Amino acid sequence: MSFTAATGEDKAGAKQQEPARVLNETGSTVMAVNTIHREGDRLVINGTLMGAWPSDMYVEPEDVVRLIGRVLSWPIIGLVLSLPYIRWRDKRNKASRR
Numbered sequence: 001m002s003f004t005a006a007t008g009e010d011k012a013g014a015k016q017q018e019p020a021r022v023l024n025e026t027g028s029t030v031m032a033v034n035t036i037h038r039e040g041d042r043l044v045i046n047g048t049l050m051g052a053w054p055s056d057m058y059v060e061p062e063d064v065v066r067l068i069g070r071v072l073s074w075p076i077i078g079l080v081l082s083l084p085y086i087r088w089r090d091k092r093n094k095a096s097r098r
Contacts, residue, residue, distance in 0.1 A: 019047065
């Protein structure tokens with residue numbers, strides 16, 4: 001998929017999604033992930049590093065297995081299951097500040 005930065009739309013005219021961000025301890029974006037897709041036997045993560053360097057990062061099959069092992073842990077599963085409540089709480093707190 002190819003994106004045009006000026007319009008925020010892909011070539012088919014679909015609206016581009018906001019990237020998923022990875023933050024450091026000060027809240028600065030270290031990596032913004034635009035897309036994750038499969039290319040042959042590898043995953044390709046397309047994003048921006050440190051807000052300045054567009055990059056395609058490749059994850060080999062053995063590393064995909066390692067990532068799955070890290071994601072399928074009880075603390076991560078607990079976080080995923082609690083995300084609806086966390087989002088609801090954050091929206092409620094944001095609305096009460098207005």
